[in-house]
Amino acid sequence: MTEIDASEISWQDQYKLMVGSVTPRPIALVTTIGPDGPNAAPFSFFNAVGSDPAMLMFSVGDRTGQAKDTVRNIRETPEFVVHIVSDAIKEQMNICSVDYPFGVNELEKAGFTALPSRKVKPPYIAEAPVAMECRLLQIVELGRKPYHVVFGEVVFFHYHEGIVNERYHVDVGAVNPVGRLAGKGGYCRVTDRFEMPRIALEGKPSAE
Numbered sequence: 764m765t766e767i768d769a770s771e772i773s774w775q776d777q778y779k780l781m782v783g784s785v786t787p788r789p790i791a792l793v794t795t796i797g798p799d800g801p802n803a804a805p806f807s808f809f810n811a812v813g814s815d816p817a818m819l820m821f822s823v824g825d826r827t828g829q830a831k832d833t834v835r836n837i838r839e840t841p842e843f844v845v846h847i848v849s850d851a852i853k854e855q856m857n858i859c860s861v862d863y864p865f866g867v868n869e870l871e872k873a874g875f876t877a878l879p880s881r882k883v884k885p886p887y888i889a890e891a892p893v894a895m896e897c898r899l900l901q902i903v904e905l906g907r908k909p910y911h912v913v914f915g916e917v918v919f920f921h922y923h924e925g926i927v928n929e930r931y932h933v934d935v936g937a938v939n940p941v942g943r944l945a946g947k948g949g950y951c952r953v954t955d956r957f958e959m960p961r962i963a964l965e966g967k968p969s970a971e
């Protein structure tokens with residue numbers, strides 16, 4: 764075994780261990796609205812956290828001691844849209860991660876089409892296969908090197924045609940998401956899937 768005491772290594776090394784160990788991570792491409800218009804940025808410290816109501820979270824680090832534009836905007840207008848990053852939009856997502864100055868519209872830089880959302884002020888991205896309009900539940904500040912963990916309630920879902928059926932089952936293959944691995948350019952696709960039903964107790968099918 765390689766054993767590492769987290770208290771004995773730097774935050775940079777802890778970061779490397781975290782992003783290399785917790786893989787693959789889904790990528791949230793988050794749109795917000797600021798004083799100068801919309802903003803978009805990707806976050807892979809991201810996941811679903813509940814379903815009544817539907818809730819998700821993503822975690823935003825600081826940029827040289829200041830909150831990133833996404834957090835600044837959500838503090839002003841507590842709404843956002845989370846998009847799932849598919850293979851088709853990965854390069855555009857990458858453009859949105861550039862550290863543009865506050866006020867730059869990454870949606871335009873990336874060539875995305877911004878459409879008006881149904882229930883929140885920030886626009887959603889037409890090219891994303893899944894877009895989830897969210898209202899802020901809470902921002903939790905954690906860590907010596909601060910992270911702002913943003914929790915949101917999903918209030919409206921958008922799907923491209925053919926992704927979700929009438930029983931609300933989502934065709935993951937049709938979403939074709941990419942996941943974040945580690946390092947400067949590590950990503951993966953969901954192209955090697957298998958099924959393993961949960962073991963039922965006393966013959967009953969078990970829910971997740």
Ligand SMILES: Cc1cc2nc3c(=O)[nH]c(=O)nc-3n(C[C@H](O)[C@H](O)[C@H](O)COP(=O)(O)O)c2cc1C
Nearest residue numbers: 804805806807808822823824831832833860861862
């Ligand atoms: C695939 C990917 C995942 C990222 N994940 C995170 C993350 O989880 N947390 C974070 O703070 N920054 C993350 N970043 C960096 C931000 O996207 C980047 O700092 C961005 O400029 C923030 O934009 P904003 O200032 O408009 O909010 C990620 C970048 C990429 C390309």
